[in-house]
Amino acid sequence: MAKRIDVSGLTAYYGSHKAIEDISMTVEPRSVTAFIGPSGCGKSTFLRTLNRMHEVTSGGRVEGKVLLDDEDLYGTGIDPVSVRREVGMVFQRPNPFPTMSIFDNVAAGLRLNGSYKKSELADVVERSLKGANLWNEVKDRLNKPGSGLSGGQQQRLCIARAIAVEPNVLLMDEPCSALDPISTLAIEDLIGELKERFTIVIVTHNMQQAARVSDRTAFFNLAAVGQPGKLIEIDETERIFSNPSVQATEDYISGRFG
């Protein structure tokens, strides 16, 4: 199911403001790619162009190509809604549907995609919650509201919800930044398991996290405030953190940024 992402010449705007400029990269299937860089460098914006969430923001606009295997997500006649069913997303703050039970949260995406038999739904919900390492903690209270869980559990619930529809790609926008270290560790372990099945892209402010979970790392930077963010380099994570080819990357990861 996992697909390759091939981005070429991608530029994104907020109204007349150019947020990111001319980004090209390839993300291999069944790998984890981390985006690092200072705040405001456009890494989250870029992530949101990969499932056409950027254009939901008012004034959001994208130029360039994003190929998922061979299909251009921004091609004519492509419905953004169907793109988002193929490319799942996990957000910075855990956002389970507050009015839904744990079961319904996980089943929400399936119910959007069509009608399922009750037993089928139950199977998928169990499989997804197990996939998100949450099953044992919630199996006795599936009909309780998802908002009653701890932050880390809520985030794993959101991951279960995202993987329940078997997306081709899973995008994660700083998924651990609102979590404590133990919950963070649980999510990082989970990412390691999920990459067997999905193409994963993760934005993180935590460089140790990028080093721990990712196969490849992309470093984004911007020349100055108000300037568009750019992709400085993308390489094997090990190389980025030991011997990057661009000086700016080394400055950033060694804390000599700015």
Add this chain to the structure above:
Amino acid sequence: MDTQQIADAPPPTPPSAAEQKRAARGATRPGDRIFLGLSRGSGILLLVIMAAIAGFLTYRAVLAISKDHGNFLTTLDWNTGANPPVFGIAVLAYGTVVSSIIAMVIAVPVAVAIALFLTHYAPRRLRGPIAYVIDLLAAVPSIVYGLWGALVLVPNLNGLFGWLNDYLGWTGIFSWQGGAARSMLTVGILLAIMILPIITNVSREVFRQVPQMHEEAALALGATRWEVIRMSVLPFGRSGVISASMLGLGRALGETMAVATVLSPDFLIHGSLLNPGGGTFAQNIASKFSEATEFGRDALIASGLVLFVITLLVNGAARAIIARRKEYSGANA
């Protein structure tokens, strides 16, 4: 020398429990004390006013009801001048509740639809003007609604009433013997228009406060705009829409002049919503009060007490509905 001075200084007295409590409430500085007094006073004043109204209503009501020779709750008559006096609120309670229910059934779906349109569908430049028109609708005095209802709405409802009678007349609820359309349905329609702005405005405010992250959660799963509304916006706004509806219902229950202008009242309970007649508490008080005797006024006040109680019950029910769903509300997310 220094140590000597310290030893001589009187030991500081620890603040008493009461002083600590006052300090914790922040009521030690003059500004805090004044504000505390003002806000506490306002709260107490509200309770005093409520108690005064309830006491006044109850006292006068008891005077009247004790002399009522009919059953105050079930009598289909209002004859306070007779000897002995016979009066009851059955018609008024029925009319008030039925006309308000009709108003809610019509107004709530329309108001929610307008609010969703304004927050999620309308182009940005249309939102302001439409919201402005709705605010204007709320500013129209109720007597103007009444005049419009009597002069425009009533003559133009004959077509609708005939159609309802033809197709739904067999139910009994929508049968119509002809005659001016000064019935419960007319009142309900007029009340619906009058309560539309308040329900729309409060709902719009609630829908606008749906956190972006809840809507994005649905969007990222591949939800269409309508599905986002169904999965995120409506569940989040549910208790707010209930509150908004209750505000509207409160206005519908108590509306006086518009009802009095449109309805042709009598003291019978009509099974059909289309046949003229019936009455509401507020309309009955308004039409009878100026010409009532001292005792007649007491009787009207007794009916006012019932309206007061109905309003309290409605509000209590609304709160219960909201509280029952609290666990699932967006508030704790």
